[in-house]
Amino acid sequence: MNATLERLSRVYAWMTALYPYEYRRVFSYEMQSVFRDRLADSLDRGRWGLWGVVYSELRDWPAAVFQAYWSAIGAMLWRSIMSLLFEDKHWRIQERRQALVASLPPVLLGCGITLGALVIRNPWYADPRWRLYAGVLVTLVPGGVVALGGTWATLKRFPSWGYSWIGTAAMGCLMFVKTMVEERADEGLPMISPVADTLIAGVVVLGIAVLLGLAAWRGWRHAGLLSLGFTIAISLGTLQAVTAAPFNRYDIALSAAPLGLVMSLLLYLYVRKGDAGRLAAMAGYCLLNTAMLLVARSIWQPWLSERGLPSPVVPLFVLLTGAVLVGPVAGLVGRPLRRVIRGS
């Protein structure tokens, strides 16, 4: 019978481990002790007494855990406000070199797009093949560097300089998959197979959600940096899209490098200054995105209107603004949630 008591006590210890951290810290030991006392006393009533105790604990456990979390969530909302205002208020990347590295992704991508536009300059069928390949290569190499940097930063478990790299690389990966699927769809073909394409897209989206969750776990300032990476990839990717047929506006794509440079300066501001600087950087990104979309609209709209097609500008604006905000919002939930679950 002692062995049964031991086993049941171990199971109960595991059940108490699922309460919120603060609750566990205060009551877990006592609860286990009371449970053992209950079990020991119930032995007088035989096996049925023992299982009666187990049944009553199991019956009430879900409601008790739910109530504990419900109460913790109220406290969490309060902490969210405190976190927004005070927690890690002085967070910034101390080393200038690391801050510069954190600011690199937009200028790298922007330079790649501009160089590609300088090399190709004409519709793909009007340029020699070598020029086309060289243009694609100079565009893809910086993208590859960002992808490698993002992968490296993920493997290094999110160093401070790495959030912008991870965000840009992850969203860039999603856009690359999307572009490939669309290009193949134009020919009436899947990228690999319909099932494989759906799986790949699902894995990439899930990966992005996981990355966002991990960054949010550390707070809104870190997750905000990740989501700026998202918006960098979408924004510069949209600028790259104006070079596609039938628009072939390589002249507009030339502005990617200066745009990337301004984005890099805003990233530097984000990682080196206080919360006012961060908010200014996010506002700056929203302004840049709006300006870029207005330019894209002036190029797309006549062609779309002729064919009676809806404009993608408003959905893109929502997407870009959402990409800027999703990190900070997730971080405002994630960091306090971490406190509830882990207490740190």
Added chain:
Amino acid sequence: MDYQDQLPLSEAVFFILLSLLPGPKHGYAIMKDVEALSDTRVRLSTGTLYGALKRLLESGWVRRDAGDGANESGRQRKEYALTRLGRAILEAETGRLEKLVAITQERASEEGWL
């Protein structure tokens, strides 16, 4: 002071406060006392007891002290004691229940029901 906005108490909370009226008790003693006081009608599980104790601690109706006894593992048991506020709440609830009973008896005797 008026505690009407805190009332009525749930049965479990009422019995926990009542159990602590004679003096401080540790968790398991409260559990057994509540069962005895309620004539085995209210049987608290460990999760329900500690959920209620947590709310009572947060409301300041009970306090948590280091007890003088130790359990088998030699770790000191915590005891829970009624605070002045908790006692006042219990008195207010008892008064409320007394009024209910008095009104019921009055009406019942008028109707020749009791």
